[in-house]
Amino acid sequence: MAFWNKEIETMPRAELEKLQLGLLKKQVRTMYDSSKLIHDRMKEAGLSPADVTDLKSFHKLPFMKKTDFRDNYPDKLFLKPYEELVRVHVSSGTTGNPTIVGYTQKDMDDWAESLARGMVSFGMSNKDLIQNSHGYGLFTGGLGVHYAAERIGATVLPTSTGGTEKQIRLMRDLPVTAFAGTPSYLFHIADVCESMGVDIRRDTKLRLAIAGGEPWSESMRVKIQNKTGIRVHNCYGASEFYGPSFLECEKQAGAHVWADICYMEVLDENGDQCAEGERGELVVTMLQKETFPLIRYRIGDISAIEWEKCECGRTHPRLMRLSGRTDDMLVVRGINVFPSQIESVIGEIPYLSTFYHITLENQNYMDAMVIEVELNESSLSDDMVELAKMTRNVEERLKSVLSISSKVRLVLPGSLKRFEGKSQHVTDNRRYDW
Numbered sequence: 001m002a003f004w005n006k007e008i009e010t011m012p013r014a015e016l017e018k019l020q021l022g023l024l025k026k027q028v029r030t031m032y033d034s035s036k037l038i039h040d041r042m043k044e045a046g047l048s049p050a051d052v053t054d055l056k057s058f059h060k061l062p063f064m065k066k067t068d069f070r071d072n073y074p075d076k077l078f079l080k081p082y083e084e085l086v087r088v089h090v091s092s093g094t095t096g097n098p099t100i101v102g103y104t105q106k107d108m109d110d111w112a113e114s115l116a117r118g119m120v121s122f123g124m125s126n127k128d129l130i131q132n133s134h135g136y137g138l139f140t141g142g143l144g145v146h147y148a149a150e151r152i153g154a155t156v157l158p159t160s161t162g163g164t165e166k167q168i169r170l171m172r173d174l175p176v177t178a179f180a181g182t183p184s185y186l187f188h189i190a191d192v193c194e195s196m197g198v199d200i201r202r203d204t205k206l207r208l209a210i211a212g213g214e215p216w217s218e219s220m221r222v223k224i225q226n227k228t229g230i231r232v233h234n235c236y237g238a239s240e241f242y243g244p245s246f247l248e249c250e251k252q253a254g255a256h257v258w259a260d261i262c263y264m265e266v267l268d269e270n271g272d273q274c275a276e277g278e279r280g281e282l283v284v285t286m287l288q289k290e291t292f293p294l295i296r297y298r299i300g301d302i303s304a305i306e307w308e309k310c311e312c313g314r315t316h317p318r319l320m321r322l323s324g325r326t327d328d329m330l331v332v333r334g335i336n337v338f339p340s341q342i343e344s345v346i347g348e349i350p351y352l353s354t355f356y357h358i359t360l361e362n363q364n365y366m367d368a369m370v371i372e373v374e375l376n377e378s379s380l381s382d383d384m385v386e387l388a389k390m391t392r393n394v395e396e397r398l399k400s401v402l403s404i405s406s407k408v409r410l411v412l413p414g415s416l417k418r419f420e421g422k423s424q425h426v427t428d429n430r431r432y433d434w
Contacts, residue, residue, distance in 0.1 A: 001313055004120040004152065005113075008260060009314045013307060016259040016315065021055065023287040024263060028052050028061070031295055034079045037068060038295060059265070059273065063283065064297040066099075066327075069240070073097040080104055080291045090138040091239035101140075101239050102291040108147070110288055111242035114261050115148030118247025121256060121312060122233045123208060124178055126153025133167060133181035133189075134213065135421055136160045140243025141213050145180045154178070161185070161420035164192050171204045179230070183211040183220060184423040187354050190227050191414070194377070201229040210235050212244050214422040215322055215340050219347020220354045221252075236319055240294060241286060246319060251311050254318030262286055264317065265296070266305055279304045281326055282319075300326045302338075330426065332360065333367045335404040339425050342371060345397050351379035351390060355416045360428045367430060369406040371398070374413050 003009050011019070029049040031038040041062040042048065052058050069077065074097070078085075084104055091099045103111070124130070130149050134141035142160060149156050157176060159167050167189060170176065179186060186209060193200055200206055206228070211221075212235030224232050236255045237245035241262070246255040257264055265283040266274040274280040282301045286294045304320045324338030331337070339358060346352050353374040361368045373394065381387060387410060394408045 002120050002123070002125070003313075004117040008258075009117060009121075009316065011315060013315055017055075020259055020263050020287065023260070024055075024058055024285065025049070025052055027285070027287055027293060028058070028295065030079070031293055035077065035293070037064075037072065037077065061296050064295055066298075066300070069099045070097050074100045075102065078102050078291055079293060085291060089140045089143075089239060089243065091140070099239050103242075104290045106288070107242065107290055107292075110261060111144060111245065112148045112151045114242070114245050114258055115144060115247065116151045117258060118235075118249070118256060119148060119152055119154070119210075121249035121314065122231075122247065123250055124149070124152060124154055128177045128208070129155040129157060129175055130178040130180060131157045131159055131167065131171060131176045133159050133161060133179065133185060133420075139421070140237075140239050141180075144237070144243035144245075145210065164189060164420075165196070168193055168196060168198055171200075171206060172198065175205050177205050177207050179206060179209040181209075181211065182213045182419070182422060183216040183224065183232070184214065184354070184418070185420055186211055186232070187220075187224055187227070188418045190224070206230050209233065210244075210247065212236065215325075215343070217340060217344040217347050218321055219344055223347060223354055234321065236322075238299060240292070240297060240299070241284065242289075249310060249312040249314065253310060254306060254320050256310070256314055256316050257305070257319050259316045261288060264305055264319065266303070267298075274304070277304050277306055279320075279323060302326065328426075330358075330360065330428075332369050332404055335402065337369070337402050337404065341401055342398065343425075345394075345401050346373055349394060349397065351376055352394070352410075353413060355418075356425065357416055358426045360426070360430050362430050369404070370409065371406050372409045372411050372416060374416055375410050377413050380412070
């Protein structure tokens with residue numbers, strides 16, 4: 001079993017929690033002294049750094065929210081001057097201004113360290129050539145993976161996004177063993193390989209992949225792995241952290257969240273701490289970030305944390321696969337619907353591809369949800385009775401999970417739009433101005 005930093009990665013839980021508390025106290029003091037936002041909120045709550053003596057008292061601190069980044073645009077939350085920074089990244093905000101994140105050299109080193117541990121945990125080493133199909137530039141994915149791979153001595157092929165046929169040619173012509181990109185783009189590459197007569201198992205040396213940048217389900221992982229023969233590992237992160245930050249190990253049983261780098265809480269709908277293993281909203285505190293620290297940041301992702309020692313030997317908490325977001329939840333006729341629920345159902349049905357699109361409309365003053373899903377090549381049929389039967393089956397399966405009916409349209413392979421970066425699965429055409 002390979003480790004990048006075995007002493008830290010296998011540290012007993014009690015020692016990790018002691019280390020976390022010390023780092024939390026230090027970070028709270030730094031932000032209280034240097035961040036007007038945090039200082040004012042703590043004063044308003046009647047709290048000072050001296051009041052943080054354990055995790056229970058830390059949980060009394062006020063939250064940071066995504067609106068804080070917009071309200072303090074572009075760089076009012078930076079705690080370091082530009083002369084101490086080595087890089088700035090910009091994420092595309094969902095509304096309003098983008099999020100701008102600065103990095104000192106230590107921030108860059110900690111980011112690379114986090115991903116390096118993860119890469120080694122699922123079997124990457126200096127013998128690998130990784131094809132990095134994440135976008136380079138303002139987006140954090142490409143450069144994050146790039147520097148971490150170089151840190152462990154791997155060779156990087158920086159293909160970035162686009163040019164799918166060229167990407168496939170390079171996979172064939174070079175000894176590429178690992179891939180990094182969005183899961184939907186990896187699946188698209190697999191589809192194009194089939195159309196070109198390329199067998200990934202036979203014609204390439206690919207064996208590992210890192211997939212992230214967009215939500216995806218366990219059933220989608222199974223489909224990709226069965227289709228390609230590549231072992232695909234989930235990645236979790238956000239620009240507000242560093243970028244892509246935490247990876248699954250070879251056991252594929254949750255992403256290892258390094259306890260010396262990040263402290264995660266899980267809250268229920270009332271804002272109380274969830275029990276270990278119970279799902280709720282993630283709250284993130286970065287323990288060593290210098291330029292753009294986060295204290296109790298409500299990121300909006302829904303998941304659970306497991307502290308049980310992983311079979312790989314690592315003792316750090318594991319983040320379970322995301323089951324949705326609090327801010328991409330769709331409300332359809334009063335029912336809460338998450339796209340991840342729909343993707344999960346689609347992934348369990350063998351005659352469907354992983355490509356789908358949700359359209360929301362108003363029909364007769366009521367919400368209507370139309371879900372287009374591509375059929376697999378092997379499931380194409382001219383038998384209208386059989387197609388109607390398959391459609392009803394999908395609609396019934398979705399209704400049993402969502403508790404709401406939807407209209408399903410089975411479409412031809414390749415007919416839905418492909419995305420080289422993050423997929424866009426929802427079009428909301430509803431209007432309420434009648």
